[in-house]
Amino acid sequence: MNAIHSLINQPSIFKNLFHHLSDAVAIIQNVKGNMIFTYINATMQRVYGDLQGCALNDIYCEAKRVHIEETMERADNCRETLVESSDRYPNPFQISYAIQSAEIGDFYLLYIKMGSAQTMKLIEEKERQRVESESRYESVVETSPDSIFLHDEEDRIIYVNQAGMDLLGAEKAVELLGQDIKKFLYSEPYEDIRKRLSTLLSGGYVKGPIERQLLRMDGSIIDVELHGGLVEYHQIKAVQTICRNISERRKQQHQLEEMAYHDQLTNIPNRRYFFEKLEDELKRVKHQDSIFALLFFDLDNFKQINDRYGHQIGDELLVIFTKRLSQGLRKTDTLSRLGGDEFVILLSDLADTKHPRQVADRMLDRVLQPIHLQGCEIEISVSIGVSIYPEHGVDQGELLTKADRALYKAKENGRSCVSVYTYGS
Numbered sequence: 018m019n020a021i022h023s024l025i026n027q028p029s030i031f032k033n034l035f036h037h038l039s040d041a042v043a044i045i046q047n048v049k050g051n052m053i054f055t056y057i058n059a060t061m062q063r064v065y066g067d068l069q070g071c072a073l074n075d076i077y078c079e080a081k082r083v084h085i086e087e088t089m090e091r092a093d094n095c096r097e098t099l100v101e102s103s104d105r106y107p108n109p110f111q112i113s114y115a116i117q118s119a120e121i122g123d124f125y126l127l128y129i130k131m132g133s134a135q136t137m138k139l140i141e142e143k144e145r146q147r148v149e150s151e152s153r154y155e156s157v158v159e160t161s162p163d164s165i166f167l168h169d170e171e172d173r174i175i176y177v178n179q180a181g182m183d184l185l186g187a188e189k190a191v192e193l194l195g196q197d198i199k200k201f202l203y204s205e206p207y208e209d210i211r212k213r214l215s216t217l218l219s220g221g222y223v224k225g226p227i228e229r230q231l232l233r234m235d236g237s238i239i240d241v242e243l244h245g246g247l248v249e250y251h252q253i254k255a256v257q258t259i260c261r262n263i264s265e266r267r268k269q270q271h272q273l274e275e276m277a278y279h280d281q282l283t284n285i286p287n288r289r290y291f292f293e294k295l296e297d298e299l300k301r302v303k304h305q306d307s308i309f310a311l312l313f314f315d316l317d318n319f320k321q322i323n324d325r326y327g328h329q330i331g332d333e334l335l336v337i338f339t340k341r342l343s344q345g346l347r348k349t350d351t352l353s354r355l356g357g358d359e360f361v362i363l364l365s366d367l368a369d370t371k372h373p374r375q376v377a378d379r380m381l382d383r384v385l386q387p388i389h390l391q392g393c394e395i396e397i398s399v400s401i402g403v404s405i406y407p408e409h410g411v412d413q414g415e416l417l418t419k420a421d422r423a424l425y426k427a428k429e430n431g432r433s434c435v436s437v438y439t440y441g442s
Contacts, residue, residue: 032056041110041129043068045089052086060131065110081109085116089125092118099128151250164241164260167250168198170218172211175255184241184260186234198258203230203238217245217256228263240267280354282332283339291353291361295413298365302406310373310405311420312362312380314342317398317432319358330390338397341384345376361420370405377401377435385433400427403437 035042035058044056054068061068073082084105092100099115102108114129155176158165164181168174177193185201187193199210213223226242233239244259278290286294298309316322316338323331335358342352342360351363364373381401388395402424410416419438427436 032058040131041065041127043127045073045085045116045125045127047123052089061129064131077109078107081107084109088114088116089118092116092125099126154248154250164262166193166198166258166260167248167255168214168258169253169255172198172214174198175253176250181260184233184239184262185231186237192234201231201233203232205229213245214256217247218254220247226261231260240264283336283354285339285343286351286353288353288355291351291355291363292413294351294353294363295416298363299406299411299413307365308367308370308372308406308408310364310367310403311416312364312373312377313402313420313424314360314362314384315400315424315428316358317400317428318396322395322397326390326393326395330393330395333390334388334395334397337388337390338384341386342380344383345379367405370408373403373405374435374437377403377437381433381435398433400424400432401435402427403435405437409438 038058039060041061041064042056042058043054043061045052046055047053048055051072051074053070053072055070057065057067057069068076073085077085084102084107088100088102096118099117102114102116104113108114110129112129114127117126117128118124119126155178158178161178162180164184165176165178166174166181167176174193174196177187177190182188182190182193185193198214199207202210216223223245225244228240228242230238231241240263242261242263246257248255248257278286280287295311301307302309316335319331319334322334339352339354339360342362346352346362347365349365351365353361353363355361364376367373381399384399385397388397402420402422404410404416404420404423406416409419423436423438426438427434430436
């Protein structure tokens with residue numbers, strides 16, 4: 018075991034010996050196949066940045082990594098001495114360095130002799146590169162159409178581009194700088210936001226994009242899509258959040274959903290919506306002692322009305338008929354058009370089994386009133402069939418079948434009447 022290997026196995030002595038050394042010292046260790054900086058002294062950090070925990074693969078291009086690996090390979094063959102690096106370009110440390118192998122393929126001591134003038138020159142070069150990098154960053158993000166925010170470990174905004182100011186409705190950056198980013202995220206618990214930002218600050222991954230709502234300076238709320246990542250800005254760790262306004266997209270999605278689930282003529286829920294609602298209601302009542310009912314409506318003479326007055330009059334009649342059905346319904350009830358002249362009402366949370374018949378009778382009186390259209394008085398005939406959960410069934414098929422049978426029973430009884438399903442009918 019050589020002296021370097023012995024020192025590495027005594028971390029406290031090793032650190033005391035090298036920590037305040039004016040020369041740069043680091044330990045590179047093979048960790049599960051990755052060559053990683055497991056120790057750097059203060060000089061190494063000051064000149065080359067915080068490399069501790071970083072893998073060579075992640076921070077150096079192939080040519081620079083090969084420069085180090087070739088020196089390591091030569092050090093493995095001369096384990097008792099520091100092996101000088103080659104003068105070949107590109108040198109990742111910009112000046113000559115030496116490596117000593119502590120244990121072949123596992124531990125390496127990296128040593129860089131630093132003169133004071135040389136150290137200052139490298140620090141100045143590092144600072145110049147940092148300023149140039151941040152200047153390039155700001156130039157890029159200022160022209161980005163996306164809204165970009167940087168916030169520090171205390172969630173304070175430390176940079177925002179013009180698109181970000183426009184997104185939140187700020188005239189100047191100073192209105193946002195220093196503000197807590199969490200206050201602009203609408204209706205999301207602070208604890209959830211903090212957990213997400215902490216994950217990013219620790220170098221973790223948050224799957225994106227995520228959709229949230231932002232509270233603007235004027236109090237209005239917009240829908241946004243967020244991506245987050247860790248960056249370094251002015252030598253501190255910061256979370257970069259990229260925002261896109263998706264309010265228009267959300268609006269279009271909502272319109273498409275409305276079209277998919279609503280009847281375009283009457284503007285009430287359609288057949289698709291009804292069947293999904295009925296399925297949800299069946300799941301809900303399984304956990305509650307609750308009664309609900311289905312009321313099937315059929316305009317008995319709608320074909321004759323269409324034939325006599327035309328489809329435009331027929332469409333207007335359906336709209337008026339729908340408004341009459343809607344009158345008196347509770348918010349918990351659902352009226353849907355199944356198609357043509359067929360409608361259904363789902364009555365939820367009923368007190369007893371007599372209630373559906375009472376509701377149907379009241380509706381029948383209202384909808385049978387003549388309808389006046391374009392100077393014509395049109396008489397309509399409506400039949401109503403009723404089935405009740407759980408008396409007439411506990412699944413979708415049973416309830417629909419029995420409501421349909423009750424409807425045809427009403428037609429057999431002379432139409433313009435109500436029929437509640439009875440067994441044997």
